[in-house]
Amino acid sequence: MTKLRHGEGTYTFSENPYFQYQGSYESGIKQSYDGNASSMILRNGSKYSGDFKDGEITGTGLKTWTDGKVYKGEFLEGEMHGNGVLLYGESKI
Secondary structure (H helix, E strand, O other), X not given: OOOOOOEEEEEEOOOOOOXXXXXXXXXXXXXXXXXXXXXXXXXXXXXXXXXXXXXXXXXXXXXXXXXXXXXXXXXXXXXXXXEEEEEOOOOOO
């Protein structure tokens, strides 16, 4: 029997501690919706907070980079896609 992550929690990827997911799992897959944002710290130090669907960054969210750039809007499979606002520098959304 395979044990799958289910519910809320934090997972730090053993192969790269800069990848960390904090949020919901359903049957082993990262999921969040209905305003219950999950978050991910990425390898390059950027951070994402928002929706996940079928294990991917998909839906609406907020991504910040270490250089101060900020994007708030729609994502599809980890990429900015659709409507959103991208600001450079120390701007706040």
